[in-house]
Amino acid sequence: MTTAVDLRSDTVTQPTAAMRAAMQAAPLGDDVFGDDPSVNALQAATAERLGFDAALFMPTGTQSNLCALLSHCQRGDEYLVGQYAHTYRWEGGGAAVLGSIQPQPIAHAPDGSLPLSEIEAQIKPDDAHFARTKLLTLENTIGGKVLPMSYLAEASALAQRKGLARHLDGARLFNAAVAAGGDPYQAAREICSHFDSVSVCFSKGLGAPVGSVLCGSRELIKQAHRWRKMCGGGMRQAGLLAAAAHHALDHHVARLAEDHALARRLAEGLQGLPGVSVETPQTNIVFVDVAGDKAAGVVPFLKSRGVLATGLYRLRFVTHLDVDAAGVDHAIAAMREYFAS
Ligand SMILES: *Cc1c(COP(=O)(O)O)cnc(C)c1O
Numbered sequence: 526m527t528t529a530v531d532l533r534s535d536t537v538t539q540p541t542a543a544m545r546a547a548m549q550a551a552p553l554g555d556d557v558f559g560d561d562p563s564v565n566a567l568q569a570a571t572a573e574r575l576g577f578d579a580a581l582f583m584p585t586g587t588q589s590n591l592c593a594l595l596s597h598c599q600r601g602d603e604y605l606v607g608q609y610a611h612t613y614r615w616e617g618g619g620a621a622v623l624g625s626i627q628p629q630p631i632a633h634a635p636d637g638s639l640p641l642s643e644i645e646a647q648i649k650p651d652d653a654h655f656a657r658t659k660l661l662t663l664e665n666t667i668g669g670k671v672l673p674m675s676y677l678a679e680a681s682a683l684a685q686r687k688g689l690a691r692h693l694d695g696a697r698l699f700n701a702a703v704a705a706g707g708d709p710y711q712a713a714r715e716i717c718s719h720f721d722s723v724s725v726c727f728s729k730g731l732g733a734p735v736g737s738v739l740c741g742s743r744e745l746i747k748q749a750h751r752w753r754k755m756c757g758g759g760m761r762q763a764g765l766l767a768a769a770a771h772h773a774l775d776h777h778v779a780r781l782a783e784d785h786a787l788a789r790r791l792a793e794g795l796q797g798l799p800g801v802s803v804e805t806p807q808t809n810i811v812f813v814d815v816a817g818d819k820a821a822g823v824v825p826f827l828k829s830r831g832v833l834a835t836g837l838y839r840l841r842f843v844t845h846l847d848v849d850a851a852g853v854d855h856a857i858a859a860m861r862e863y864f865a866s
Pocket residue numbers: 584585586587588590611612664694696697726728729737
C-alpha cells in the first residue's frame with residue numbers, strides 16, 4: 526500500500542515550493558573561504574534571533590552537538606547528560622570516541638529534567654581519580670517534553686555556581702518556544718539565555734532538507750569552526766541549504782503550533798483503546814505504550830494500512846509540516862482497526 530501518512534519523524538518533510546524558490550534565488554559562494562552570503566546571512570540571523578554573538582551552519586545536528594562538546598571539553602573531561610539524551614544515546618558515542626570526553630549519564634525525572642540534586646551529586650571533586658567535570662548538557666524539547674523555564678534557570682545557576690559550561694541540544698528548541706506561548710522568538714531567546722551554546726536543527730519540525738546551527742560566543746564558535754573542518758563539515762556552496770534553513774527560520778516557526786494541535790488530535794483519537802496507554806503530548810511527539818502480545822505487530826500492521834510510525838523503545842508518532850488532519854484521522858482509524866481485531 527502506498528504511504529498515506531508518515532509519522533516516523535519530523536525529519537521526513539519535503540521542502541515547500543516557497544522554500545525551493547528561496548533556495549533557487551540564494552546567492553552562493555565558497556563557505557570554506559567564508560564567502561557564501563547565504564550561509565553568512567543565516568548564521569547572523571540565527572545568532573541575532575537567539576541572542577548569541579556568533580553562529581555556525583552545520584551539516585547535521587549530530588555534528589553540531591559534537592563540535593560543541595569538543596569546544597567545551599578537552600580529553601579526560603566529563604559532561605553531565607541525560608540517560609536518554611540524543612548526544613549520549615543516539616549519536617554513536619561520538620563525544621567519547623572522537624573527543625575522549627567521558628559522559629556521565631543522569632536518569633531523567635518524569636518531566637524530562639535532570640534532578641538538580643543528581644546533577645550536583647555527579648560533579649566530581651578536583652582529584653586525580655576523577656575525570657574533570659566541565660559541562661552540563663540539557664535537551665529541550667526532550668522526548669517531546671518542554672523543560673520548565675524555572676528549571677532551566679535553576680539548572681543554569683547551579684552549573685554556573687559549580688563552574689560548569691552549559692550546552693543545550695535544542696534540536697527542537699522552537700517546538701519548546703512555541704509551546705511556551707507568546708512570541709516564539711522571544712521564548713526561544715529566553716530559553717537560550719540560560720546556555721553558553723545551543724544547537725538548533727532546521728531539518729526537524731522547521732522543515733528544511735538539511736542542516737543545524739550552533740550558536741555561542743565568538744571564541745566558542747571559532748573553536749567549533751576548527752572542529753567542524755576536522756570532522757569533514759566544511760561545505761562549499763552551502764548557501765543553497767542555508768537559504769532553505771533561513772526560509773524556515775522566518776516562516777516555519779509559528780506554524781509549529783499546528784503540529785502540536787495535530788499531535789493532540791492524534792492522542793485524543795487513541796484514547797480508550799484496550800491495553801493502550803497514550804502520553805498526552807506537549808509538542809509534536811506522541812508516545813504510546815502497548816501492553817502484551819499486541820505490541821510487536823503494531824508497526825507492521827500500520828504500515829500495511831499506509832501509516833508509518835516507529836517502535837524502537839515505545840510506539841512513537843511525530844507530526845510535522847507534511848501531516849494534516851486527514852492523515853492523523855487515517856492513523857487513528859488504522860490503530861482502531863488493529864486493536865479491534
Ligand atoms: C535529530 C536530533 C539531533 C541530531 O540531528 P541530525 O541532524 O539527525 O544529526 C540531535 N538532537 C536531537 C534531540 C534530535 O532530535
